[in-house]
Amino acid sequence: MRTTDGRGQMPVIGEPTDSNSPAHPLDNVIWTALTSRHRNLAQGDDLALRYPALIAPFAAMIDRTSASFQSLGTLLPAGDQIALFTLEEVIPPSSFSVVKRDLVDQMVLDSIRAPDGSAPIVRLEARDVPDMLALVEATHPGPFGPRTIELGQFIGIRRDGMLVAMAGERMRVDGFTEISAVCVHASCRGQGLAAELVSTLARSIASRAETSFLHVFNSNRAAIELYRKLGFVLRQHMHLAVLARG
Secondary structure, eight states, X not given: OOOOOTTSXXXXXXXXXXXXXXXXXXXXXXXXXXXXXXXXXXXXXXXXXXXXXXXXXBEEESSOSHHHHHHHHHTOOTTOOEEEEESSXXXXXXXXXXXXXXXXXXXXXXXXXXXXXXXXXXXXXXXXHHXXXXXXXXXXXXOOOTTGGGGSOEEEEEETTEEXXXXXXXXXXXXXXXXXXXXXXXXXXXXXXXXXXXXXXXXXXXXXXXXXXXXXXXXXXXXXXXXXXXXXXXXXXXXXXXXXXX
């Protein structure tokens, strides 16, 4: 049986055992995705990359040198924001302003546990994007734009024609696919819909011999508990930094 740390959390798994150990592909997950499975979407150069703004605000650098920050700045037009996931807190130069900082738990699927329930689940397509954006506006699950659906499979649940719950795939690296945009309309919460959607996606990802992972704010204890019940465990604590032009 796994034990918890002093905060009641599962211990971090997958940490390098020494400084010479190779980095895990999820340690710099945005960079890894944009240089592998999502390279066709990458904007930038060999020092800094980002997703197109209409797909996702995520960006990454190969390191934290001044040259890399300079390259990152070229990807950030006035009025736009970019988000970084890093193992250590990012301290940007004065040419950037920090809009938000937060702690994020990166969780990976340890074993699939099917929830109770049999809600009809539908595949969401481009024609469903207006309904998806409306649900995101009502629930605020995290970044989701008009082209986010291009990142992977999205599924949902409708009630009387209204999209009331959804989840989908976001960042993808070799052997891993992220589950994201998990949201349920307030009128349908407490019915296990999020659990059904996440479990369905996790089984689909596993059928491709890939491991599901996700990111959740460290303060969102209810979501973390749900993901634990579905078989996810904490892999790593991450730092989120949302940056704009200084």
